[in-house]
Amino acid sequence: MQSIRSKGLQIPRLGFGTFRMPGDGCEAVVESALDLGYRHIDTAAMYDNEAAVGRAIKVSGVAREDIFLTTKVWHDQLEPGALVEAFKVSLNKLDVDYIDLFMVHWPSPSMHMAQVMTAMQSLLDQGLIRGIGVCNFNMPMLREAIDQLGAPIAAVQVEYHPFLDQSALLGFLRARDIPLVAHAPLAQGRATQDPVLTRIAAKHGATAAQVAIAWLLQQEGVIAIPKAQRRENQMSNLQSLNVTLDEEDRQLIAALPKDQRFVQPPFAPDWDAK
Known part of the structure; x- marks a missing residue:
């Protein structure tokens, strides 16, 4: 498993997402993923599964230091005191001594960016987290956090797949040596189900899902965190590491529509803001 180095962290390029896996049922799913070889686990307070993820880590037999663990604070907890308290709740539920990457899950219009970053930095300074990240920030928010405030952002998590252009964001992050998750x-x-990805997959003896993941992982500075509840799908996603796309494949994928955003909650920021 390849990793990307960022702000002193080694982040495995293929992670395991746990969105929409609430409750105790998530425990066996994460146990299976760890057993298959995943070492990057992504959860969040909002997913309502941190306790199950923590138990899976405990019983997996995998050393804590060999697992890269991400969790996130929800957008209604970004006042500094609330953020720190939310972190403590997550740490307690996960039942670990530290979090590898603690991220703001979604921005809030009312957040005070400098105060948010200062609160995150305080957790970093105490050794309770190893890295700071943000999710779903638009470009003005990233410029403020990274360029104006100098926050040591180790990763930026956003929606990204073959149907959504993120080239501007990728250019911004690559210039600053920050990976995109x-x-x-x-x-x-x-x-x-996409016919173009299916055709490419047939050429490589792969699946369309494997092609989509391989397309991401074969880009500079990109990490992917697909989720899969069934063990066979977890294994299949891992096997995307064995798919090597060629220039013809990349051109076909480049020609797909790139304006399809599927994660668009009512509290999302203005993605077109410059």
């Missing part, structure tokens, strides 16, 4: 890398399942 792609959530919804299969476009919420749509990639598995």
